[in-house]
Amino acid sequence: MSTTEQPNELVSDLNDVIAEMAARLVEVPGVRAVALGGSRARGTHTPESDWDLGLYYRGEVDTAALAALAEEFAGKPVEVNGPGSWGSWVNGGAWLFVDGVQVDWLLRDLDRVERVWADCREGRIEVGTQAGHPLGFWSPAYPGEVALCRVLADPSGELTALRTATEEYPRALRRALADAAWEADFLVDMARKSAKRGDALHVSLCLSRAYGVLAQSLHAHHGTWCLNEKGALPAAAALPDTPRDFADRVASTLRALDAAALDDASRLVAEVRAVLKEA
Structure with a gap:
């Protein structure tokens, strides 16, 4: 299926260079499809936003x-980093500047994406260590990227079919x-013990991960995809039923890192878990 044959994909707002780039990329051996991701795919971009292109191979x-x-x-010359160069989850890619605008190529192993999607449909998730993801790379990000992307070039229709499948958020996930x-809950308890020893690093890491977990859980509760840590807190705070002043309370506890902050963190976790039990 060619780009022009995809009635559900909005490509009219893409500049000619990106459209040509996508068409040329799928001619490279191994590359099966190209998708636009990030803020430009979601329509939340600014004129200065990068172009994020997923190269599915x-x-x-x-x-x-x-x-x-x-x-x-x-x-x-542009350095292209092959699969595995950037870690086990963000496979590799390249950073380009085209007409003064940054264009990121991000490699995605389509076979692996499909396996992860199958796991997600069964409620199986992984969280892996990955550079650039301080709270870990959560495996549902793979199908989430597909669900939120715009397919730019997909000669065989493989990525388009997967995107259609991911439109329905799996109940098991x-x-x-x-x-x-x-x-x-466990992380806040760990932080409380470390706070007594003045271990600010461990306290901050525990609380940060605790809130990252809550953000993932809140998004899942509403059947929305949470791809990474960037923007996850305000997005979770804007969801229905999220505790009032969620983002402000999170920020307050991360600034203080003291006993009172941990008490509020514990209450916040309890409030979120009460929402989640309503599913």
Whole structure:
């Protein structure tokens, strides 16, 4: 299926360079589809926002061909990092500047994305260590990226079919992520012990992860995708039934890191868990 044959994909607002780039990328051996992600896909971008392109591949991807294409668009050599170069979840890619605008190429193994989607439908999740993701890379981000993307080029229709499938948030995943909120309680208890020893680093890490877990759980409760930590707190605070002043209370406890802050953190966790039990 070509880009022009996708009636549900809005591509009219993409500039010609990005459209041409997507069409050329799917000609690279291994690349099966290209999708626009990030704020530009969701319509929340500003004129200064980067362009995030997901390069979905199967098997081996020809990084030399990608580098040659990147140099053609950027007008100078561009380093392309192959699968595994950036970690186990964010596979690799490249950063380009085209006409003064940053364009990020992010490699995604389509076989793995499909396996993760199958796990998510059964309520199985993973959280992996990944550079750039201080609270870990949560596996549901893979199908979430697909669900929220705009498919730009997909000759075989594989990514388009997967995007259609991910439009329905799996109930098993919703339940699994809501249940995961137990860890937030545990983390606050750990932070309370470390606060008595003056261990500010451990306290802050525990609370940060606790709130990251709650953000994931709240999004899942409403069947909405939470892709990473950036913007997760205000987005969770804006969801229906989220405790009042959620974002402000989180920020307050992260600034204080004292006994009173931990008491409020404990109350906040309890309030969120009460919401989640209503599912």
